[in-house]
Amino acid sequence: MSAIHDLGYKRYVGTRRPTSTRWRVIVRRQMATAWHGWFRMKAAVGLAIVTTCVFGGMMYFLTNGIMFRGFRRVGDLPLTIADGALPASLDWYRRAAFLLGLTVIAGAVAGDRQSGAFTFYFARSIRPRDYVAGKLGGALAMTASILVLGPLVLALLRLGLCDDTDALVAHLAIVPEALAIGALATLVYAIVPLGISALFASRRYAVAVWAAYWLIATTAAGRIGIATGSSWIAALDLARAIEAVTHRLFDLQLAHHLAIPLPAALGSIALHVALALAIVGYQVARAQRTGVGGSA
Amino acid sequence: MNAIVRLTLRRLVRGKALWLALGFAALPPVLAAALPSNAVGYAFEIEMLLYAVIPPLVVAGAIGEDLEERTATYLWSRPVARWTIVVGKLVALAPVVAAIDLASWAIAGALAGHGQPSLDALVAVAAGALAVSTLCAGIAALVPRHAMAVTIVYMLFDDMIGQIPARLQLFSVTHHAGRIVGIGEPVDATSIALVAIPAVWLALGLRRVRRLEV
Amino acid sequence: MTAAIARSGAGPRSAGEARRAETIAIERVSKWYGHVLGVSDVTWTMRGGVVGLLGPNGAGKSTLIKLIAGLLRPSRGELAVLGGRPFEDRQVRARIGYAPEHEQMWDELTALELVRALAELAGVPRERAGAAAERALEQMGMADARHRRVRGFSKGMRQRTKLASAIAHDPELIVLDEPLTGVDPVARADIIEQIRALARAGKSVVVSSHVLYEIEALTSEIVVIYRGQVLAEGNVFEIRRLIDRHPHRIRVECDRPRALAAALAGEDHVARIAFERTGVLIETRDPDRCYDQLAAAVLAGDIAVHALTSPDNNLGAVFDYLTGGGRT
Numbered sequence: 001m002s003a004i005h006d007l008g009y010k011r012y013v014g015t016r017r018p019t020s021t022r023w024r025v026i027v028r029r030q031m032a033t034a035w036h037g038w039f040r041m042k043a044a045v046g047l048a049i050v051t052t053c054v055f056g057g058m059m060y061f062l063t064n065g066i067m068f069r070g071f072r073r074v075g076d077l078p079l080t081i082a083d084g085a086l087p088a089s090l091d092w093y094r095r096a097a098f099l100l101g102l103t104v105i106a107g108a109v110a111g112d113r114q115s116g117a118f119t120f121y122f123a124r125s126i127r128p129r130d131y132v133a134g135k136l137g138g139a140l141a142m143t144a145s146i147l148v149l150g151p152l153v154l155a156l157l158r159l160g161l162c163d164d165t166d167a168l169v170a171h172l173a174i175v176p177e178a179l180a181i182g183a184l185a186t187l188v189y190a191i192v193p194l195g196i197s198a199l200f201a202s203r204r205y206a207v208a209v210w211a212a213y214w215l216i217a218t219t220a221a222g223r224i225g226i227a228t229g230s231s232w233i234a235a236l237d238l239a240r241a242i243e244a245v246t247h248r249l250f251d252l253q254l255a256h257h258l259a260i261p262l263p264a265a266l267g268s269i270a271l272h273v274a275l276a277l278a279i280v281g282y283q284v285a286r287a288q289r290t291g292v293g294g295s296a
Numbered sequence: 297m298n299a300i301v302r303l304t305l306r307r308l309v310r311g312k313a314l315w316l317a318l319g320f321a322a323l324p325p326v327l328a329a330a331l332p333s334n335a336v337g338y339a340f341e342i343e344m345l346l347y348a349v350i351p352p353l354v355v356a357g358a359i360g361e362d363l364e365e366r367t368a369t370y371l372w373s374r375p376v377a378r379w380t381i382v383v384g385k386l387v388a389l390a391p392v393v394a395a396i397d398l399a400s401w402a403i404a405g406a407l408a409g410h411g412q413p414s415l416d417a418l419v420a421v422a423a424g425a426l427a428v429s430t431l432c433a434g435i436a437a438l439v440p441r442h443a444m445a446v447t448i449v450y451m452l453f454d455d456m457i458g459q460i461p462a463r464l465q466l467f468s469v470t471h472h473a474g475r476i477v478g479i480g481e482p483v484d485a486t487s488i489a490l491v492a493i494p495a496v497w498l499a500l501g502l503r504r505v506r507r508l509e510v
Numbered sequence: 511m512t513a514a515i516a517r518s519g520a521g522p523r524s525a526g527e528a529r530r531a532e533t534i535a536i537e538r539v540s541k542w543y544g545h546v547l548g549v550s551d552v553t554w555t556m557r558g559g560v561v562g563l564l565g566p567n568g569a570g571k572s573t574l575i576k577l578i579a580g581l582l583r584p585s586r587g588e589l590a591v592l593g594g595r596p597f598e599d600r601q602v603r604a605r606i607g608y609a610p611e612h613e614q615m616w617d618e619l620t621a622l623e624l625v626r627a628l629a630e631l632a633g634v635p636r637e638r639a640g641a642a643a644e645r646a647l648e649q650m651g652m653a654d655a656r657h658r659r660v661r662g663f664s665k666g667m668r669q670r671t672k673l674a675s676a677i678a679h680d681p682e683l684i685v686l687d688e689p690l691t692g693v694d695p696v697a698r699a700d701i702i703e704q705i706r707a708l709a710r711a712g713k714s715v716v717v718s719s720h721v722l723y724e725i726e727a728l729t730s731e732i733v734v735i736y737r738g739q740v741l742a743e744g745n746v747f748e749i750r751r752l753i754d755r756h757p758h759r760i761r762v763e764c765d766r767p768r769a770l771a772a773a774l775a776g777e778d779h780v781a782r783i784a785f786e787r788t789g790v791l792i793e794t795r796d797p798d799r800c801y802d803q804l805a806a807a808v809l810a811g812d813i814a815v816h817a818l819t820s821p822d823n824n825l826g827a828v829f830d831y832l833t834g835g836g837r838t
Binding site: 037039040095099102103202204205207208209211212215216217219220223224227228 | 312313316320323324326327330331341342345346348349352353357360361439441442444445446448449452
């Protein structure tokens with residue numbers, strides 16, 4: 001005898017979050033997961049905090065000292081530590097961001113593919129673009145916490161070290177400069193490893209390729225550019241490209257580097273970011289189309 | 297241990313790690329071929345960076361992956377001493393890493409017109425690869441879930457302190473490997489660090505593995 | 511009553527049973543994962559045969575299984591498997607075959623390569639490991655697929671391969687963690703028969719599951735785990751009898767239920783009689799007496815009985831009674 005039993009289950013009839021805002025849930029989840037343990041986001045943020053303290057300390061205690069490591073202003077003018085610490089610190093913030101890429105971002109999409117999480121995402125009314133927006137938002141937020149917040153703190157400290165209002169006004173530009181270079185570097189260090197992550201269904205391989213690409217491939221391109229005198233090839237070295245923009249923003253001159261023109265640097269960054277976004281979008285849409293399900 | 301070595305090598309050949317490692321190792325020869333002769337030193341600069349990528353991918357990844365994917369339960373439930381699992385994988389993979397690095401170095405040298413690499417250079421590359429592989433195995437046994445990321449960062453740190461002209465250099469494995477081929481100070485008693493540092497990491501890792509529960 | 515429920519069932523029934531005494535001896539074992547308690551103060555002895563480890567998700571079955579297989583070490587208490595400590599003693603692990611719950615395997619290997627490698631690691635000499643692996647895979651119905659890579663296997667095929675890896679080295683004790691999860695009904699019946707065959711061959715088998723009818727099909731010797739503690743152990747029917755706070759229910763479908771009810775209503779062991787559409791439901795504290803009196807009443811009253819069932823004489827009812835309905 002067949003029967004249907006009322007088990008007390010009632011379909012939820014309350015308000016539902018609009019589909020277009022569900023990417024925020026993915027952002028929050030990604031950041032919460034990254035904050036677990038000591039070897040993911042905490043390690044990178046820790047390095048950024050140490051960087052801020054060291055360079056901030058240098059700015060405070062050695063304000064009028066002369067900058068080292070060949071840092072000079074354009075025209076070969078000397079640069080004080082107060083003015084040079086922030087651009088010098090970016091090298092270390094970028095290492096912290098590279099570490100974040102290794103431990104969190106390069107494994108973000110690859111880990112989901114490896115664990116089969118796509119099935120969970122797309123079995124709900126999550127669209128591929130919601131997923132991409134969520135992962136992107138999470139990667140950008142985490143990277144910005146290192147590459148934007150850190151330099152911003154140092155920039156504000158620099159303003160705080162000004163002796164009078166005139167000096168303060170003269171140095172005000174350092175804040176938008178810090179934000180600009182931080183934002184540009186955030187785009188690179190968040191989006192490029194995310195794109196590499198989407199290429200693989202294994203976190204291990206994605207992390208390895210991100211490390212190899214950053215450490216070896218782009219360095220090799222930079223060396224080829226230096227050897228052949230081609231600044232456009234050299235600009236494919238993303239670290240150099242970001243350095244070139246930093247030098248232009250802060251009016252710096254480094255004698256031993258090949259000068260990369262600003263258009264080449266920005267073009268290289270834009271190319272990498274666009275390619276990475278295209279890869280993520282294509283791979284996620286393909287996974288959704290090939291039978292994972294979910295809404296279009 | 298022989299069974300673990302055979303199993304590890306079979307998995308390496310069937311998986312993607314070997315092919316990725318070969319792809320990375322092809323970059324210095326490509327660079328040597330692409331660069332003018334007065335700039336080939338850059339190719340060898342890249343060779344040193346391979347230490348930060350290939351051993352973590354091949355060695356640390358292999359050890360950490362079993363724990364992360366829970367396939368370690370198959371090994372741990374067998375009557376094998378736990379240390380043999382880590383050492384067995386190291387014995388299988390370290391020579392592969394060394395061979396890849398040696399081939400990359402030799403081919404890059406040949407393409408750069410340097411002819412046959414010197415014995416010192418070969419010993420330096422091989423010793424460096426074996427030392428870094430051992431170090432990666434130890435760290436992976438300590439931190440299996442983040443084995444690759446931690447070992448990559450460690451090797452970058454190792455490379456950085458190796459370039460600082462101070463006593464800190466003595467703690468750099470890549471610095472000591474370079475001394476064999478004449479980079480930096482000549483080989484002396486402190487070069488034992490090339491063996492001692494990886495041995496310490498491996499010992500720490502094996503000690504942890506003895507008590508590890510899956 | 512709790513102690514009686516916890517240790518019901520007869521002692522060794524034969525010389526063989528006596529020799530297999532204490533295949534597993536667990537004495538007040540607890541296991542913590544940080545602040546989370548996996549199992550708490552578990553005392554249990556297994557003397558061979560097939561034992562079903564039953565409990566809802568999160569009860570502690572897998573923790574107990576891993577303790578037995580030597581993957582975990584007790585935080586407290588004493589655990590002996592085949593006379594030794596599996597976590598520390600490799601020789602003990604050589605005599606145990608373990609199939610984990612999870613599905614992850616070395617996907618790049620073929621089934622034969624995988625089972626052979628694991629057999630070698632379990633101590634089978636290299637020259638014999640191949641044959642042992644072939645035998646095990648054939649026994650598990652995987653002979654045709656043995657040269658295929660595990661990556662392309664279905665769930666059922668993965669489970670069979672896992673089982674083959676657990677038996678290839680001919681262990682004395684086989685520990686299976688949820689071996690029937692995700693398996694289709696045909697494969698399930700086959701695997702159940704294979705497990706029974708292993709027991710007939712003299713192996714001791716511990717099988718964990720949260721699916722009641724799977725355990726029922728395998729064995730009547732159970733250990734019920736709930737919230738990290740052993741709630742009951744022994745023969746499922748004897749455990750049921752011991753739960754005297756829950757009267758035993760007997761459903762009789764017949765042509766004259768009221769006549770039957772009248773014949774039994776005056777008996778002191780009858781707790782309740784309820785009339786149903788086609789029969790009568792009797793709740794009794796003494797099922798043996800009740801069955802005897804039922805038979806007599808049917809004969810004396812010339813009552814035509816269409817069906818006689820006991821909704822309680824199964825594991826589901828036992829589990830519900832023990833856990834207060836906490837089954838999942």
